[in-house]
Amino acid sequence: MKDDLDPVKRLATFLIIRHSDELRSISLSPDLKLHYPLSVDFALLMDDDPLIAHLVFSQPTEYLRLFDQAAVWAHKVILEDLKDSNKGIKKEFIHVRIDISGSPLECPETFPRIGCVRVKHRGMLLTLKGTVIRSGAIKMYEGERCYMCLKCQHNFLVFPDIETRNSIKLPSHCPSQRSKACGGTKFKYLEGSITCHDYQEIKIQESTHVLGVGAIPRSIPVILKDDLVDIVKAGDDVIVTGILTAKWSPDIKDVRCDLDPVMVANNVRRTNELKSDIDIPDDVITEFKHFWSNFKDTPLKGRNAILRGICPQIFGLFTVKLAVALTLIGGVQHVDASGTKVRGESHLLLVGDPGTGKSQFLKFAAKLSNRSVITTGLGSTSAGLTVTAVKDGGEWMLEAGALVLADGGLCCIDEFDSMREHDRATIHEAMEQQTISVAKAGLVTTLNTRTIVFGATNPKGHYDPDQSLSINTALSGPLLSRFDIVLVLLDTKNPEWDGVVSSHILSEGEPNKDEHNGNLSNIWPFSMLRRYIQFVKGYFKPVLSKEAETVISSYYQLQRRSATQNAARTTVRMLESLIRLAQAHARLMFRNEVTRLDAITAILCIESSMTTSAIVDSVGNALHSNFTENPDMEYAKQESLILEKLGPIDGFPEQVSMEGLSR
Template sequence: MYPSEEKSYWDEARAISARGGKSLVVDFEHLIEFDFELATETISRPYKYIEVLEKSIFEVTGQEMHVRFKNLPEIKMVKEIRSDQIGKLLGVEGIVTRVSEVKPRINLAIFQCRRCGEEIEVLQSGEVMKVPGVCPNPSCGRSGPFDLLEEKSEFEDWQRIRIQDRPERLRGGEIPRFIEAILRDDIVDKVKPGDSVYISGILRTIQERGRKSTKTTFRKYLEVNYIESKSRGVEDFEITPEEEKMILELSRDPLIVRKIRDSIAPGIYGYEEIKESIALQLFGGVARELPDGTRIRGDCNVLLVGDPGVAKSQILQYVSRIAPKGIYTSGRGTSAAGLTAAVIREEDGFSLEAGALVLADGGIACVDEIDKMRDEDRVAIHEAMEQQTISIAKAGIVATLNARTAILAAANPKFGRFDPKETVSDQIDLPPTLISRFDLIWPMEDRPDPKRDEELARHVTEVHMDPEVRVRPPIDPELLRKYIIYARRNAHPRLSKEASERILKFYVEMRNKERDEEGGSVPITVRQLEALIRLAEARARMRLSNEVTAEDAEEVIRLMKECLRRVGVDPETKRFDIDAIMTGRPKTKRERLSRVLEIIKGYYSEKGKEISEKELMELAKEEGIPSSLVREAINVFLKSGDIYEPKPGHYMPLH
């Protein structure tokens, strides 16, 4: 049995022993080549044969060492584990969703009889502590009491993790199953929530207990022999030569971008710009790490804000199914971990549990009703969307988890329907700092329009009459999924000089639009510039190109302009004002808020006393400022400390 022609596993074991290692990792393929019958028996009766191998190593090296097997011939999903595999060595793949703290577990307990002082060794196995029945001293023979001698007992590190089926391995409607796994000694603390892992482990069971008696059912768990963290990128998807040929042929189609767009939620009528944005999001830009360690994200984030019944949820569900790694969830989250991560209190301590954004690492998270997320998520999601990590420090657990995830989110307007006369921030229950982290924001309005209504109604009725024809996408969903994987794996586009100049020209022209006006608004910022670059790279990827062309730049600029036209304008002046998104307050609104403060200060300077809310409303009304804005100004300036309330309904400037 050998890892190479020159070196045997015995040599490897001696080398590990010399450097103080605790485990010898054996490739199971080598064991099969060495002795097929021994390999078969090891899978069927792992405890017996692993013990034999470990004794042999001890005889050679003089040191106790674990034998750990990797690369088992069959790898199962969690949902495929059954009762006929109990006691056998299994290979299992999944994603880590929960990790407990590391604890000391007793292996060999030394007890001392209180009556005669006799010391008794009791080997421990299972979850319940075994204690001596009677004192083995012939002159004593009593049944205790016994004291545990911790300083003489033998302990090892112990940790429990939970793994579940990887979402990308499931098909629509399948529920991911989970199983707990126990790590011991030198393999604890090797993984964190969100990691994709391969495990070699022995399937064991523990009897479930009711309130008054034990049950006839047992809970499964894995006693881990070997664990390895794997990449969660697109590298681990298999594409056959035939599929590669179809993908390359498809990429040469001059209408490929339109075909990909039209293959997204084909059963839903219209929304061409939104579908194109989602197509760009699925392919994504190129993530880059700068020499100083700064990471620039390549994933695009898209927000849909829409009226009831405009198919937001259906679009999100469809995208989660065709994306190579897609998770669909609600803003409230489906577990205690919510969208980001949480420290969970369990019977025996605390565990760190991954939320949807961590589980979707390397893919896309489709978050419906994002405006209803938990307060803890509101804080953590800012970091997740920009730095693409989630940091947590609670109950002694300090960790940073990867969340390299594109976010496709949907939100409902506070007052039922989207109002184009108001800013996005005023209409959804999300802070402007979070809204500004979306590359594209699309309102989905249900406006009466005779022509569009007729086309929509005809589309819906025809879908019911002949769904096979009307809902057939230009590209088969499974092929599109493979096309996305291939593009993300093989295409790493960079800006051409022409594309760079076009994006630069657009940015400078937009910035200078308001330059001539005193105190003009800011139409666009560097954040939108970076978004344009990501979107342009994504469009090049859709063509499997390693170069972003001027046409790519023009098309994403068109998309960005249309997006800004819908949500990035001052409702009063109708001019581009990115602060409508970035802060929720366009220039005209900021000026009016400031004018309310000036009225309060002017009143105090003139009369030397506080102004009542009624008087303030009247003075503001004379200048055309509505009462709703006056109330907003009062709240803003009370929070900022510019004014205070000496008595209810009366206000004074602080300085």
Template sequence: MAPPHDVFADADPDPEAEKRAEYVGKLAKFLRKLHSDDVRRILLHPEPNLHFPLVIDFADFLEFDPGLANILYTNPKGFLPLFEEATQLAQNVELGVLNKIEALGNPDELKPAAVQKDFVHVRIDITGSPLEFPESSPSIGKVRVKHRGTLLTLKGTVIRSGGVKMIEGERKYQCRKCNYRFTCYPELEAGNRITLPASCPSMSSRGCQSASFQLIEDSITCHDYQEIKIQESVQLLEVGSIPRSMPVILMDDLVDIVKAGDDVILTGILSAKWSSDVKDVRCNLDPMFIANYVRRTNELKSGIDIPEEIVKEFDLFWAEYGATPLKGRNKILEGICPQIYGLFTVKLAVALTLIGGVQHVDASGTKVRGEPHMLLVGDPGTGKSQFLKFAAKLSNRSVITTGLGSTSAGLTVTAVKDGGEWMLEAGALVLADGGLCCIDEFDSMREHDRTTIHEAMEQQTISIAKAGLVTTLSTKTTVFGATNPKGQYDPNESLSVNTTLSGPLLSRFDIVLVLLDKKNKDLDEIISSHILAQNTKPDKENISDSGVKSTLLPVIKKWTLPLLRRYIHYIKQRFKPVLTKEAERAISGYYQLQRRSGTQNAARTTVRMLESLIRLAQAHARLMFRNEVTQLDAIAAILCIESSMTTSSIIDGAGNALNSNFWENPDQEYIEQEKIILGKL
């Protein structure tokens, strides 16, 4: 690495050393005041040669000394080495304190010996500090030369992670003439080359002018080194923008803590390095980010905060609809794609798919997924893509792609050669880990590309053996597909024939809804008036009436997109529903009935259907704000599966999901349907 540029290089030698010592003393005081526990924990660690991170909050440092915080922001490259010196000083003082405590304590009590550690790195966390403004945390596409040398924050997704290598940190040389010893640092920007001085840097009175040096044995120190690539988040981009990426260098304790597909917040310094020499290609300076601190944000779920007032609103809402729970459920479902009239079954299916069930581990230790998958098969103009886009907005992490725009490598993982080394670059399913992957025009995908997602959908992993890289990546994602039927949909044929999708792939989808555009005069009239009403001026009197009502009642009147996002996030965190005996009986009876009669849709009536029913019933219980799966949830799951059974349905009229509408009195309708279903089972 290049020798750290000193903050005080312009001053005279003696005042410079004094100033340096003063600053190191202040920094050590800060570390002892706010991080004494961390320093003691490092001292008591049994391994002396490890690299230890010491994370400090920039907001705390700014409060402690605004002047020093300003120098840290404007010149981190020169200031961070002072922090490293301060850690040694703080360790010294704390070591003395620990020794005193040990001398006063019980001599028979065995404690780990406190040893001073040489490699302690200060990591700056700027979360929640004044540095979180656009100038110091630009998007990757807006990083410019003016940002070079300052403390920056970048947010993005890791799309590539290289292997961990060793890199030289410093070398010590000795002058052959005057025996003066000096240290040389390799330049990271120039491909880690070491440049020796033209003449001996000795400051002695003789002024040795020798240019002959020898390397001191065992003086080379090495560091762990890893290069990753981050890409700006697609959700934050403007329309039509291409996501930009940037290489990031991780060193010492930061290596191997992130993998492809992780969302990260990085603090560090923007630098540049010369591009590799290629014949007849001009050498350029490429931007490069040297990370000081890495924070994974996968667990934070893109920062959806749910205040206490919102949770109280949810409780009040369900208290109001305690007697008519299905009416309350339908009120929530009306907030999904409000621009589309009706389609109750599809809206319920979208909600259940996004909420999902509970993952469990069976006796053999195999994980059974909790994320349902959904496929919409329908005629043109039935609103499939609109549901896909809305579902992507509701999910915390989502990736939208189309069948024609996706290859098997683009969906799973690509092997990329970079600087003579093979690396893995994450595809759509890996980037959507923990979220939703929407694939429009599912039928346009090549047969070979479709088979690559079999493992990702059921086992929720992707196993790769490409270019000597053999590994398994996590794809804990929900797949939401949309496709057109092949030509005119034939109700007498099975789903496999109508969609040209293979049986194994169809069996992996929990819900397959078929939307057939049958001409219906009354329905066409209602739909046209609904669409026209959205484009006409609203009546002023109605607005004032609704305004009065909403002020009288604190209960949620309209479920907007942000409120739905919070609701789904909250119920997924809070509820882990378990099945009751009545629900078990209903699910088991329906599964056995389908096994007996499901000759035409053999691809759908597998054991996977039983697991799908359990997942959907759990999702419905969560949607209903409950922690146990009742018979009502089991029957709602059965109705969802029934709607996808276009040929062998038990319930009359459940076939076409396109004509399904919101009932006036859903609780009364449910009682009638419950009798029919239980009678059949």
């Protein structure tokens, strides 16, 4: 491109060369008044024309406007080529959306945290990453007007100023660019020249993952216009590219009027589906497959090697670590015959005496999850968990709470028993239907809460094994039935166990050789464990085998017959929980089919959460459960016991040999 060309022609030439297909599809679109986005990769612009790319970055207010004009001009050039077919229609509104991902601009100076935005960034093309916590109503505002100079008859456009609340300010003299300056000061408004635009304000907040302890997450309002309006909702993770400016805060009596920072968005990308935080290279996937090929004959030993990586600082608690892994991995969401969605996410509740490591499991699970929110029962209200109705500038808006912000991730609620009764009742719908229906301040809507709920609570006083779970925890039956696994951790005195635990804690300072040399056969490192959970969640969609279906069905019927104290737990939800846990275990075992082993493991998890077991002596205290030397042999004994208790099952032989079980 030649340097003597004006900016609009240079930008239009770039668009014709690089984006002719997109411009052709815009020309063929039938809607005349629609606002069309045209995504431009900034790295390509840098390669083709570094000078104009620098101007777009350093003076975006002016040059993004010129870019839009260039897009319309380039579209007309493309339209000329389509005249033979008579299909193209001239469009008035095309907006260039800059995509900065992967360009040299992806650096701390131009990609700052929301809390690090300062005056030096004003007027630059910035990119901010955060979560939408508030979504305002869609409005219309007056865009540009056309005026004519009465002296030289020059027509020019005047644009609204965001800083002065979209008011239009006329220039002091005629802006004509002719060789002889006009100098006119009187202008006439041209009737019918006003262009109106769609307008919406959202608020984005920085992610808590990037903050240190004690830091308060900052937020910034973002203005969306035209085709960007209504493409995001509260709870979405977004990357926003735009221009940082400021506007005067509303006039409120006895409140000082300040300039508030605000971002005018040029491009908005939703990153909900992107696993941008966790990249899984091919060599890591190969390593996973190699790991399972080594444990082909002893699969449960391989599984236990993975589970040892969960909270390695806590000794034992095998049952809890298995429950945490299955909850984080989850089952497969499906739609039943009536069209109702059956959730795939599992929920876990830890009920235990003080000092049993409940909070440590919560914190570790939050770090493992790609998206997580941690809160405590005492510090959470129903509005803070669901959504809050807030008034901003005379208009009511909804601000997302913890469950909405954790959509697609994990919501950890510590001290679950400290929540007030009506606050606990608000999460009933969020846990089962995975939505929150809101009717506040005239705003009636439904928000998604496809989240895993991980709760921890202390028993009410001393835990009484003779009483039901709802009496011991002071939690209602309907709420308990929504948890797939409820593990009770009782701190009973066991001298042998206490000796082993104390020696483990005292030797914790010694370095673990296997943990640092990348050997996956003993304890998995945290980064590998996180990648593994994300990979199996996205890669495997396990289906139940006939054998697994028969085992799960028989166990469910047995529980229904023997349910006395656990009436709140033995509902149809328990059957769905068994299916989810069996699917999660199949994923954990790197398989696409749910076998009898997965069904039996799901039964053992459910048995752990029952106060009175339907299968006697199959599971002891979850707190004292430890990793065994030969888990496959141990499993064979448990399977034999469970199948014996379930009675004769169609399709199974009367006596199952130990060789068949170990297989």
